Amino acid sequence: EKGTYPHFMLKEIDEQPFVIRKIIQEYQNENDEIKLDPEIRQAMKDCDRIYIIAAGTSYHAGLLGKQFIEKLANIPVEVHVASEFSYNMPLLSEKPLFVYISQSGETADSRSVLVQTKELGHPALTVTNVPGSTLSREADYTMHLHAGPEIAVASTKAYTAQMAVLAILAVDTARAKDIELDFDPMQELAIVATAMEALTDQKEKLEDLASEYLSTTRNCFFIGRGIDYYVGLEGSLKLKEISYIQAEGFAGGELKHGTIALIEDGTPVIALATQENVNYSIRGNVQEVEARGANSMIISMEGLNKDGDAFVIPQVHDLMTPLVSVIPLQLISYYAALHRDCDVDKPRNLAKSVTVE
Ligand code: F6R
DSSP states (O other): OOTTOSOHHHHHHHTHHHHHHHHHHHTBOTTSOBOOOHHHHHHHHHOSEEEEEEOHHHHHHHHHHHHHIIIIIOOOEEEEEHHHHTTTOOOOOSSEEEEEEESSSOOHHHHHHHHHHHHTTOOEEEEESOTTSHHHHHSSEEEEOOOOOOOSSSOOHHHHHHHHHHHHHHHHHHHHTTOOOSOOHHHHHHHHHHHHHHHHTOHHHHHHHHHHHHSSOSEEEEEESTHHHHHHHHHHHHHHHHHOOEEEEEEGGGGGGTGGGGOOTTOEEEEEEOOGGGHHHHHHHHHHHHHTTOEEEEEEETTTOOTTOSEEEOOOOGGGHHHHHHHHHHHHHHHHHHHTTOOSSSOTTOOSSOOOO
């Protein structure tokens, strides 16, 4: 039930801090150790490469899951769009582990890859919000997102839950492999939950930004570098799905290789600047698009922010920024859709779970 909320999407955006706290609780035992099926731990230890398979928003979470697993657990990861996988099946490593990320657990494109990789005899782990779902039943192992039912077609809380669970999995694997880490995922996630709350309390400001930048535009670009780029991809998917604004996410460095030709007077450009190592370069990209007339908005993080940034998120661990920086993007999309009289929870042409290939 929506309760007092006008839309499920808004309710689900607001639920994110609670979901993160629930995940902390569910994946921790009484000794404050990570609680995880020992078979999953073993499968992670045994594999020499991970293949993440997913679609849409879950694919975007996979791109960030790769960062966690490679940086923390030191296992190479490939991330594949499910519907493309069979056409371009990569050469597989000797001991692959397939990780299927799916909110619904029913996505046909992902299932068809699962059937194929099972036939080849490769182990499969499904990360899903619905433990009894097809992808969960047919895989060897399941990790539960604990996000509660996600009703709005546009995925919000499942995305942040997927990243949280993948971060925990990465750290568990690192510990199982005796890798020394200066990163306590539960502590970092608790900081994320508090930061999320500070953002869902700033709806008015985000509504103003949505109306200032997006109430009449036909298109909008998201730019970022490194992990900000992946969050930009998710921000652009949210916006196009529910507001029907043509929105695209680009890597800041790619602008000059073509995309910048699209910038006209007044084109909205949303730039994410939450990473210290690319702060200077992404701000340079913003100057380049502004010089061509763009109406740019910078979303930065405390400690890296500058005067004139449109929105500043609280400081969290570098790797955790996507869980937080996506919140203003979700809310801006929500208000843009609302102002443009779109059906927020049930956008045209889309289904909540895509059970056909
Ligand atoms: C985006 C969205 C879709 C789904 C995609 C995968 O808001 O809802 O892009 O993320 O269809 O769905 P699942 O995660 O259920 O496999």
